[in-house]
Amino acid sequence: MKSSIFTCKASSFPSTTFKVLKEVKINIIKMELSITRPDDWHLHLRDGKLLEAVVPHSAHHFGRAIIMPNLKPPITTTAAAMAYRESILKALPINSGFTPLMTLYLTDSTTPAEIKLAKESGVIFAVKLYPAGATTNSQDGVTDLFGKCMPVIEEMVKHNMPLLVHGEVTSPEVDIFDREKVFIETVLSPLVQKFPQLKVVMEHVTTMDAVKFVESWRIAATVTPQHLVLNRNSLFQGGLQPHNYCLPVLKRETHRQAIVSAVTSGSKRFFLGTDSAPHDRLKKECPCGCAGIYNAPVALAVYAKVFEEAGALDKLEAFTSFNGPDFYGLPRNTSKITLRKTPWKVPESFSYASGHVVPMFAGEMLDWLPSPV
Numbered sequence: 589m590k591s592s593i594f595t596c597k598a599s600s601f602p603s604t605t606f607k608v609l610k611e612v613k614i615n616i617i618k619m620e621l622s623i624t625r626p627d628d629w630h631l632h633l634r635d636g637k638l639l640e641a642v643v644p645h646s647a648h649h650f651g652r653a654i655i656m657p658n659l660k661p662p663i664t665t666t667a668a669a670m671a672y673r674e675s676i677l678k679a680l681p682i683n684s685g686f687t688p689l690m691t692l693y694l695t696d697s698t699t700p701a702e703i704k705l706a707k708e709s710g711v712i713f714a715v716k717l718y719p720a721g722a723t724t725n726s727q728d729g730v731t732d733l734f735g736k737c738m739p740v741i742e743e744m745v746k747h748n749m750p751l752l753v754h755g756e757v758t759s760p761e762v763d764i765f766d767r768e769k770v771f772i773e774t775v776l777s778p779l780v781q782k783f784p785q786l787k788v789v790m791e792h793v794t795t796m797d798a799v800k801f802v803e804s805w806r807i808a809a810t811v812t813p814q815h816l817v818l819n820r821n822s823l824f825q826g827g828l829q830p831h832n833y834c835l836p837v838l839k840r841e842t843h844r845q846a847i848v849s850a851v852t853s854g855s856k857r858f859f860l861g862t863d864s865a866p867h868d869r870l871k872k873e874c875p876c877g878c879a880g881i882y883n884a885p886v887a888l889a890v891y892a893k894v895f896e897e898a899g900a901l902d903k904l905e906a907f908t909s910f911n912g913p914d915f916y917g918l919p920r921n922t923s924k925i926t927l928r929k930t931p932w933k934v935p936e937s938f939s940y941a942s943g944h945v946v947p948m949f950a951g952e953m954l955d956w957l958p959s960p961v
């Protein structure tokens with residue numbers, strides 16, 4: 589899989605250039621970053637065999653993660669979230685300190701009483717808004733936010749419960765590349781004006797419009813590795829690239845640059861949310877492939893690359909490890925991880941009991957290798 593940033597392979601350089609590169613490598617090979625253990629504020633862990641296969645990849649590097657509720661059937665109740673949490677804990681490697689932070693899937697029939705229960709459970713940290721039909725397993729999502737959901741939103745404000753938003757409209761007449769922008773204009777902007785006290789995270793932002801909106805309101809945003817390093821060309825480079833397909837879909841280069849500037853500026857409103865979304869290989873490489881990029885194994889290496897290239901490695905730790913817990917009102921992690929500047933090859937795929945999952949940048953070389961201290 590080719591990307592816009594990682595296309596240069598050392599072996600394709602003339603030998604003299606390669607020598608220089610090798611010398612540079614010798615100096616930077618010793619480079620190590622020790623940072624507070626990061627959290628992932630947007631993660632899909634799935635269930636069953638796939639959950640067992642992917643959970644170690646996140647648990648290895650991250651302290652906590654916001655677990656997305658778009659299972660089949662979706663996690664719409666506190667009871668279901670608590671049961672799902674137990675199955676995640678069971679799938680963790682021995683001695684893992686990873687903490688899943690559960691969420692509820694908002695529907696037109698969610699009740700204020702369910703929000704109260706969720707808050708009192710102590711294990712549910714947010715409610716997720718999927719506009720019905722916007723993305724994977726969103727068919728039970730919201731169709732009437734400003735009608736049926738209003739009492740629930742009021743209850744969330746009361747409990748300071750964050751609303752996490754998949755920010756895309758679903759009307760077929762709206763161009764897929766404009767769905768985030770139109771969502772901001774027609775849904776998000778009226779929502780935050782109506783509820784200035786509501787805590788909102790705009791998930792996986794993909795446009796300069798979203799960056800501007802986040803900066804001008806009292807809200808926050810997660811940013812994925814793919815939206816920082818890939819633009820929409822990556823969907824078609826050398827043929828259709830199903831493993832680069834996710835929603836919201838990759839955008840133009842100008843949007844990618846705006847997102848890179850926002851996160852590397854040191855703004856506290858942006859934090860790490862991988863949106864790692866594994867699908868079995870056969871559900872990606874088929875006539876109607878699912879949306880979702882499996883990036884958990886490469887996420888930290890890609891984020892480090894972005895901050896390094898922007899000359900902003902000093903701002904990496906706030907993005908990966910401080911801004912998220914500060915926004916959610918949770919303590920920062922106390923343990924550390926090390927990122928080592930050393931080349932490593934991303935596996936082509938991971939096999940599990942029911943098939944294979946293909947990671948982002950499968951088979952390519954990356955530069956930063958994370959390992960727990």
Ligand SMILES: NC(=O)N[C@@H](CC(=O)O)C(=O)O
Binds near residue numbers: 724863865879
């Ligand atoms: N991002 C994706 O393309 N897919 C996610 C759903 C989502 O986060 O929208 C998934 O669950 O597969």
Ligand SMILES: [Zn+2]
Binds near residue numbers: 754791792835836
């Ligand atoms: Zn989404």
Ligand SMILES: [Zn+2]
Binds near residue numbers: 630632656865
């Ligand atoms: Zn997601």
